Amino acid sequence: MLTVALAKGRTVDDLLPLWGSAGLPLPSDLDDTRALVFEVPWSGFSPIRYLLAKPADVPTYVSFGVADIGVVGKDVLLEQQKEMYELLDLDVSKCRLCVAGLPQDYDRRPERVATKYPKLADAYFRSQGQSVEIVPLSGSIELASVIGLTDRIFDLVQTGSTLVANGLTVFDTVYDISARLVANRSSYRMKNREISEIVRRLNQAKAVRGDS
Ligand SMILES: Nc1ncnc2c1ncn2[C@@H]1O[C@H](COP(=O)(O)OP(=O)(O)OP(=O)(O)O)[C@@H](O)[C@H]1O
Numbered sequence: 155m156l157t158v159a160l161a162k163g164r165t166v167d168d169l170l171p172l173w174g175s176a177g178l179p180l181p182s183d184l185d186d187t188r189a190l191v192f193e194v195p196w197s198g199f200s201p202i203r204y205l206l207a208k209p210a211d212v213p214t215y216v217s218f219g220v221a222d223i224g225v226v227g228k229d230v231l232l233e234q235q236k237e238m239y240e241l242l243d244l245d246v247s248k249c250r251l252c253v254a255g256l257p258q259d260y261d262r263r264p265e266r267v268a269t270k271y272p273k274l275a276d277a278y279f280r281s282q283g284q285s286v287e288i289v290p291l292s293g294s295i296e297l298a299s300v301i302g303l304t305d306r307i308f309d310l311v312q313t314g315s316t317l318v319a320n321g322l323t324v325f326d327t328v329y330d331i332s333a334r335l336v337a338n339r340s341s342y343r344m345k346n347r348e349i350s351e352i353v354r355r356l357n358q359a360k361a362v363r364g365d366s
Pocket residue numbers: 161162163164165208209210226227228229230247248249293310311312313331332333
């Protein structure tokens with residue numbers, strides 16, 4: 155059995171079309187159930203057990219080895235820096251980690267920064283030689299700047315529509331983000347046949363998608 159931890163929500167929604175076109179077995183009734191574990195047979199290989207986890211918890215499952223591989227955003231991997239192999243950029247759930255704020259604050263020295271990524275934000279502002287207070291929040295980060303709790307946010311931007319809707323603008327783009335396939339180090343050795351086949355098929359599906 156190969157156990158795969160998938161970040162539920164946006165990541166798994168964006169991943170499944172690629173996973174399916176790679177000919178990998180799909181959990182079928184994902185949308186119709188509250189179940190979090192799905193076991194699916196895989197012809198010629200060990201069955202796959204999918205775990206649907208909160209995005210921020212996927213690296214924990216993989217690094218402890220209760221999941222052999224996982225799919226999660228690079229933002230989460232960068233923030234947590236857990237021990238594991240990053241095998242593949244899946245090129246889905248693409249967005250950017252940015253510093254943003256109200257346009258009138260652009261020329262002011264930053265004092266407080268709201269973010270779901272406290273370590274990355276701290277490292278970024280230190281690298282700019284700026285000492286800021288990090289305000290950790292768990293979502294709707296834009297709100298902090300809109301109501302004046304902070305003069306910067308450090309958050310994901312894709313279309314930019316959340317920023318626009320809240321009167322905010324990008325000050326700097328810090329990282330390009332996308333979903334990644336990761337593996338537990340010892341699983342990578344012990345279950346190499348299955349894991350290598352998954353990587354091979356996903357690479358092939360990515361190439362076909364890129365051509366079309
Ligand atoms: N607007 C976006 N566009 C594209 N990808 C995004 C966007 N927002 C987040 N992502 C990517 O998708 C991943 C999951 O985002 P999502 O918003 O579903 O999770 P979350 O808010 O962290 O989940 P939860 O709050 O349920 O734990 C992020 O880690 C990031 O890699």
